[in-house]
Every structure is written in structure tokens, then in C-alpha cells.
Amino acid sequence: MKTCKVAMLGFGIAGRAFSRILLDNHSDIAEKTGYDVQIVTISTATRGTLNKPEGIDLAEAVRAVEEDGHFDRNDSGYCEWSAMDVVDQADYDVLLELTPLNIETGQPAIDHLKGAMSRGRHAISANKGPIAWAYRELRDLAKEKGVCFYFETTVMAGMPIFNMADYCLEYAKVSEVKGILNATTNYILRQMELGLPQETIYENGRKGGFMEADLSMDVDGFDAAAKLTALLNVLMDAGITPDDIDRTGIGDVTTEQVMGAVARGNKLKLLCRGGIKDGKVWGRVHPEEIPASHAFSGEDVVAVVELTTDLMDRLSIVQYGLETTQTGYGVFIDLMRVLRETSR
Numbered sequence: 160m161k162t163c164k165v166a167m168l169g170f171g172i173a174g175r176a177f178s179r180i181l182l183d184n185h186s187d188i189a190e191k192t193g194y195d196v197q198i199v200t201i202s203t204a205t206r207g208t209l210n211k212p213e214g215i216d217l218a219e220a221v222r223a224v225e226e227d228g229h230f231d232r233n234d235s236g237y238c239e240w241s242a243m244d245v246v247d248q249a250d251y252d253v254l255l256e257l258t259p260l261n262i263e264t265g266q267p268a269i270d271h272l273k274g275a276m277s278r279g280r281h282a283i284s285a286n287k288g289p290i291a292w293a294y295r296e297l298r299d300l301a302k303e304k305g306v307c308f309y310f311e312t313t314v315m316a317g318m319p320i321f322n323m324a325d326y327c328l329e330y331a332k333v334s335e336v337k338g339i340l341n342a343t344t345n346y347i348l349r350q351m352e353l354g355l356p357q358e359t360i361y362e363n364g365r366k367g368g369f370m371e372a373d374l375s376m377d378v379d380g381f382d383a384a385a386k387l388t389a390l391l392n393v394l395m396d397a398g399i400t401p402d403d404i405d406r407t408g409i410g411d412v413t414t415e416q417v418m419g420a421v422a423r424g425n426k427l428k429l430l431c432r433g434g435i436k437d438g439k440v441w442g443r444v445h446p447e448e449i450p451a452s453h454a455f456s457g458e459d460v461v462a463v464v465e466l467t468t469d470l471m472d473r474l475s476i477v478q479y480g481l482e483t484t485q486t487g488y489g490v491f492i493d494l495m496r497v498l499r500e501t502s503r
């Protein structure tokens with residue numbers, strides 16, 4: 160049995176959701192791939208870092224963070240390594256970048272990924288910052304070093320967009336992308352259709368624990384712009400950053416506007432659109448009215464992306480549920496792809 164050693168930067172919602180799937184499938188993975196996957200390092204900002212070359216007890220690590228709030232300081236693997244120390248010094252085959260998004264620069268996640276790949280290690284990112292801010296550089300580094308670099312979780316939390324593009328659309332050219340890429344604003348706009356003002360929706364969302372204290376990244380369209388940038392960079396080699404997106408969020412949208420759209424037989428949606436026209440890349444995130452009968456308007460649609468291609472016309476991936484399991488699965492399936500690629 161071969162061993163695949165994995166280092167995790169970040170052990171929050173995404174890291175623990177991934178860990179649960181890994182724990183549940185450990186023996187299946189070994190049977191299907193011939194690999195024993197071992198988590199050897201887990202780094203956090205405030206809960207300490209575990210580094211155990213012989214493999215961490217993952218179930219215990221999840222329990223410790225969820226019940227005690229931190230790793231056991233008496234554990235023989237407990238240390239104070241920073242994320243960059245892990246990148247540079249730990250003994251791993253695959254690095255998982257699961258730290259929070261820095262919407263303004265994509266750092267320090269870009270440096271984490273560069274550091275790992277420069278050492279000849281495979282890299283997986285759930286963090287969209289690096290794909291939005293430095294995709295070309297990272298893709299080229301992966302190619303130069305002959306390592307895998309995957310990031311399925313970055314847009315629509317694990318929906319198989321990049322895998323579909325790589326495997327099924329390899330010979331088709333994508334000329335345009337369109338979609339609803341931010342689930343939070345889609346939810347807010349739907350609640351506004353019931354006549355609720357934005358402030359009441361935020362208050363309910365925060366009380367219910369499903370909305371962040373700071374919603375500006377969603378409401379002002381930054382998250383959607385970063386995802387659109389990631390799609391354009393990966394699917395069209397656009398070489399742009401979120402600064403190149405023409406962006407308007409939903410902060411100024413009133414209940415009257417939303418209900419006016421409904422009265423006209425439409426829905427107001429924060430639409431993302433982008434493509435290449437006459438050799439020039441363009442990208443736009445704006446609230447727009449679309450017909451209530453449009454596929455994007457469905458009551459149960461959480462997020463959706465539509466690709467326009469030369470050989471396969473238009474095709475869509477629609478996300479109906481939003482569970483942290485999907486986020487974990489995106490990271491997990493990227494890791495399985497690394498195992499498949501490396502056992503060829």
C-alpha cells in the first residue's frame with residue numbers, strides 16, 4: 160500500500176467537512192486507489208498546529224476543535240508552526256489551502272501554494288483568492304514542476320465545473336459564462352420578494368447563524384466578482400483580477416425594486432456575466448431582471464453557472480442545496496484526482 164501524506168492549512172468549516180468525508184471513506188479509497196491517505200499536518204490561526212509524520216488521529220483532531228476549541232497542547236505533535244513553516248518544512252505530498260479568503264490580494268494563500276509547488280508538492284485550494292489573483296502564475300508553476308493543482312471548491316462549493324471543463328469540454332472553447340455565483344445574495348433577493356427589507360433579512364440571518372456579521376463581501380458583489388474572475392481565468396485564460404470586473408452589488412436595491420420586478424413577471428438577480436469579445440476580456444456583476452420562467456429563477460436554485468461553448472452550445476450546472484458537505488466533497492474529490500493522476 161502506498162502512502163499519501165497530506166498537510167492542511169486551515170481546519171474550519173471546509174477542513175472539518177473534508178475530514179469527515181475522508182474518515183468515512185478511508186478504506187474505500189485504499190481499495191480503489193491503493194493509497195493510504197494520512198493527514199500529517201494541520202495548521203490553524205488560533206488553535207495550534209499538529210505535525211505528526213506518522214499520521215494524525217483525524218477523528219480526535221475534529222473532536223478536539225469542536226469540543227475543546229483547540230488541539231491538545233500535550234499532544235506530542237503539538238507545535239507553534241505558522242502556515243508558511245508548514246509549507247516549507249513539513250513532510251507532505253499534497254498541500255490543502257483552506258484558509259480564509261483575502262479578497263484584496265489573494266495573499267498569503269498564493270504564497271502557500273507557490274511554496275508547496277516549488278517544493279514539487281501537489282496543491283489543492285478551496286480558497287478562491289489565488290485563482291482570482293494569480294491563476295496563470297500558479298498554473299504555469301504547476302506545469303513547470305510537474306505537479307497537480309486543483310481548486311474545484313472555489314466556485315459553487317464543489318459543483319463539478321472545473322472537472323467537467325477538464326474532462327468533458329477539453330476540446331470545446333468556452334466563449335461566455337453567465338450565472339448566479341453568490342448564494343447569500345440570491346437568498347436575500349428571494350426574501351425581499353416576500354416584502355422584507357434587507358436589514359430585517361440580515362438580522363434574521365445573523366440570529367439564525369447562517370449569515371456573517373460582515374456581509375459586505377457578498378452584498379457588495381466582491382465574492383461574485385472573485386468567482387467570475389476565477390471562471391474567466393481558468394476557462395478562458397483571461398489573465399484578469401477582480402479589479403477588472405465591472406461590479407455593482409445589491410446594497411442599494413430596495414424592496415420596491417424587487418417587488419416591481421415580480422409585478423412585471425420577472426425576478427431581480429445578481430447576475431455574473433463575462434467572456435471574450437473581439438479578443439478583449441469583459442466581466443460584469445450587476446443586479447438584473449430576468450423572466451420568472453427562466454431556469455435561473457427557480458425557487459430552489461441556490462447558484463447556477465451557464466457556459467457558452469463552440470462545440471457543445473450552452474450548458475449549465477445548477478446547485479440546489481447548500482451544505483458544508485459539498486464544500487468538503489470538492490476538496491475530497493480534488494484529492495482523489497491527485498491520487499488518480501499520480502498512480503498512472
Ligand SMILES: NC(=O)c1ccc[n+]([C@@H]2O[C@H](COP(=O)([O-])OP(=O)(O)OC[C@H]3O[C@@H](n4cnc5c(N)ncnc54)[C@H](OP(=O)(O)O)[C@@H]3O)[C@@H](O)[C@H]2O)c1
Nearest residue numbers: 169170171172173203204205206242257258260285286486
Ligand atoms: N465554508 C464553505 O462552505 C466554503 C465554500 C467554498 C469555499 N470556501 C473557502 O474555503 C476556505 C476555508 O473556508 P472555511 O469556511 O473553512 O473558513 P473558516 O471556517 O473560517 O476556517 C478557516 C480556517 O483557517 C485557519 N486559518 C486562518 N488563518 C490562518 C493562517 N494564517 N494559517 C493557518 N490557518 C489559518 C483558521 O484558524 P482558526 O480555526 O484558528 O480560526 C480556520 O481553521 C476559504 O477560503 C473559503 O472561502 C468555503
